Amino acid sequence: NIVLTQSPATLSVTPGESVSLSCRASQSISTSIHWYQQKSNESPRLLIKYASQSISGIPSRFSGSGSGTDFTLSINRVESEDFSIYYCQQSYSSLYTFGAGTKLELK
Amino acid sequence: EVQLVESGGGLVQPGRSLKLSCAASGFTFSNYYMAWVRQAPKKGLEWVATISTSGSRTYYPDSVKGRFTISRDNAKSSLYLQMNSLKSEDTATYYCARHGPFMYTTDYYFHYWGQGVMVTVSS
Numbered sequence: 001n002i003v004l005t006q007s008p009a010t011l012s013v014t015p016g017e018s019v020s021l022s023c024r025a026s027q028s029i030s031t032s033i034h035w036y037q038q039k040s041n042e043s044p045r046l047l048i049k050y051a052s053q054s055i056s057g058i059p060s061r062f063s064g065s066g067s068g069t070d071f072t073l074s075i076n077r078v079e080s081e082d083f084s085i086y087y088c089q090q091s092y093s094s095l096y097t098f099g100a101g102t103k104l105e106l107k
Numbered sequence: 108e109v110q111l112v113e114s115g116g117g118l119v120q121p122g123r124s125l126k127l128s129c130a131a132s133g134f135t136f137s138n139y140y141m142a143w144v145r146q147a148p149k150k151g152l153e154w155v156a157t158i159s160t161s162g163s164r165t166y167y168p169d170s171v172k173g174r175f176t177i178s179r180d181n182a183k184s185s186l187y188l189q190m191n192s193l194k195s196e197d198t199a200t201y202y203c204a205r206h207g208p209f210m211y212t213t214d215y216y217f218h219y220w221g222q223g224v225m226v227t228v229s230s
Binding site: 036046049050099100101 | 152202214218222
């Protein structure tokens with residue numbers, strides 16, 4: 001199975017800061033990586049597909065980059081509503097896997 | 108508006124069975140691969156099963172293969188998950204999810220998610 005390692009596990013920031021969340025794959029997966037946001041007691045929400053493609057209705061401050069094994073989700077100027085857990089997911093293999101998540105918390 | 112509404116969760120004893128349902132609306136159900144994803148309490152996300160548009164192809168991780176069966180009824184716009192030989196580690200919230208638009212590969216993301224249904228396996 002393809003293992004996704006997300007770092008850091010927790011990121012403490014103040015509103016207005018810009019942040020980068022990392023997701024590393026155990027083998028090359030081209031751009032078959034997707035990012036989700038999960039707020040407390042809510043269902044996950046798709047943020048970015050295929051590493052860098054935007055999703056309708058998602059604020060433009062969210063962006064993605066990377067290919068191969070290293071991927072990044074960037075949030076430009078974090079807002080209070082962004083404090084939640086972020087997961088990456090690979091679809092290079094039909095045995096889909098998720099990373100363990102990065103919790104973005106208020107400093 | 109895409110809507111996915113799960114039902115059928117509850118408390119079940121280890122070794123017993125349970126069947127989850129997902130009612131879909133707001134899109135042409137038969138045109139999309141569908142999936143189940145679960146989340147154990149205070150844990151991360153784990154993909155459980157995927158089914159093709161016609162139902163002829165199914166995919167499972169090793170953790171549930173042979174115990175869980177995903178199926179669909181396109182006439183009823185409904186997705187199902189039959190769970191047999193349940194274990195305590197199957198305790199989780201189970202989400203019904205719609206994959207992205209049809210492709211000739213399985214390179215899919217999970218686009219829309221239901222609100223989830225809780226399954227607790229305990230004696």
